Amino acid sequence: MNINYLFNxxxxxxxxxxxxxxxxxxxxxxxxxxxxxxxxxxxxxPQHLLLFAILGFFGVAGVQRFVTNQIGMGILYFLTAGLCFIGTIIDLVNYKSLANEYNHKMAIESRRFMEMMKKN
Structure with missing residues (x-):
């Protein structure tokens, strides 16, 4: 197994x-x-999600949620100023887990896409 592709x-x-x-x-x-x-x-x-969460303190809360396809939470954060900044602070602390959760879903989706390509 060659994992060099993952280091990129x-x-x-x-x-x-x-x-x-x-x-x-x-x-x-x-x-x-x-x-x-x-x-x-x-x-x-994950670093991009951290930057998007920091952006929540300057008037555009919820961008990190939109980027991770959590549209409902993104709208809620946007309309409530990041749930009065509490949600934004939680996302600042948990930005890596937010990114890992999203990336796991995308990895599974990518693998399934490859399997579909094989069948055709």
Missing amino acids: FSNITVEEMMYLKELIANLNEEEQKTFAMIYSGKRRD
Whole structure:
């Protein structure tokens, strides 16, 4: 298994790396390369989510939720100033877990997409 493709992702967490290694363990090198290409377009960098959460203190709360496809929470944060800044503070503390949760979903989606491509 060649995991060099995973090291190209910026600010990848150890948890994300281990999860991706499990997910692509039975793929050949060409399939791993394809997976990395598909996944890189969907993945969110934890540092970007941190910056978006900080932006919540300057009048545009909820951007981090919109970026992670949590549209309902994004609208709620936007209309309530980040739930009176409490939700924004929680997101500042938990930005890595927010990114990991989203990235896990996107990794599964990318793997399923590859399986669909094989069938066709």
